[in-house]
Amino acid sequence: MTGTLRAIDLHKSYRRGREQVHALRGVSIDVQPGEVVALLGRSGSGKTTLLNCLLGWERPDRGAVEVPGTAVPAEAPWSTVAVVPQRFGLLDELTLADNVALPARLAGLPDPRAAAIETLEVLRLGHLVDRTPDEVSLGEQQRTAIARALVVGPRFLVADEPTGRLDEDLSIHVLTTLREVYAAAGTGVLIASHDPVVVAASDRVVRLGDGLVEG
Numbered sequence: 052m053t054g055t056l057r058a059i060d061l062h063k064s065y066r067r068g069r070e071q072v073h074a075l076r077g078v079s080i081d082v083q084p085g086e087v088v089a090l091l092g093r094s095g096s097g098k099t100t101l102l103n104c105l106l107g108w109e110r111p112d113r114g115a116v117e118v119p120g121t122a123v124p125a126e127a128p129w130s131t132v133a134v135v136p137q138r139f140g141l142l143d144e145l146t147l148a149d150n151v152a153l154p155a156r157l158a159g160l161p162d163p164r165a166a167a168i169e170t171l172e173v174l175r176l177g178h179l180v181d182r183t184p185d186e187v188s189l190g191e192q193q194r195t196a197i198a199r200a201l202v203v204g205p206r207f208l209v210a211d212e213p214t215g216r217l218d219e220d221l222s223i224h225v226l227t228t229l230r231e232v233y234a235a236a237g238t239g240v241l242i243a244s245h246d247p248v249v250v251a252a253s254d255r256v257v258r259l260g261d262g263l264v265e266g
């Protein structure tokens with residue numbers, strides 16, 4: 052087993068009424084530890100489907116996903132491949148601190164709340180830790196979802212449009228943090244995005260078009 056996160060020749064179709072939609076038509080991609088890869092492509096090109104397959108949320112019709120470290124039973128999945136979902140997935144009844152502490156608790160970190168607050172502070176949310184998601188802006192919710200993914204210091208981070216609700220300054224701050232704090236410590240980062248800030252901060256760009264890697 053290598054230390055690389057890999058999708059190999061993924062095929063995935065959906066049935067929509069009588070129509071067959073080929074979301075992925077043979078996509079291979081890899082992410083090395085410590086690199087930041089931008090996944091670009093028009094709306095509907097298959098980015099989310101690819102991320103879902105990498106996360107094990109969807110099963111490809113054909114092809115394989117290699118996730119390093121999954122043979123180690125003690126390692127929580129979120130510590131291996133953490134995710135920032137497009138729709139955030141925060142729990143409304145928990146504070147931001149408790150949302151972010153949740154994966155830290157599951158991963159058995161010694162002080163989940165302290166780790167959560169520290170990560171929220173890195174994302175400039177230290178003043179909001181005791182609010183619930185409906186008491187903060189969408190951009191603040193988005194950064195909370197990023198903090199929740201990062202709190203365990205994952206080996207890989209998979210993020211679906213993680214700057215879609217952020218202004219340019221905050222996008223740059225988030226990308227700089229991902230690069231200089233997390234990728235520098237070895238986290239491999241894959242970001243599906245249309246944001247030029249993401250492209251500028253990436254080591255490498257992979258373009259999807261109509262279910263295939265272009266170029």
Ligand SMILES: Nc1ncnc2c1ncn2[C@@H]1O[C@H](COP(=O)(O)OP(=O)(O)OP(=O)(O)O)[C@@H](O)[C@H]1O
Nearest residue numbers: 065066067072074093094095096097098099100101
């Ligand atoms: N559950 C589903 N059922 C039917 N079709 C689907 C389903 N999920 C995705 N698709 C279709 O598969 C194709 C790829 O969708 P996907 O969400 O992966 O694209 P995307 O590149 O992430 O788009 P966006 O940038 O808008 O999020 C699209 O044509 C979409 O309509």
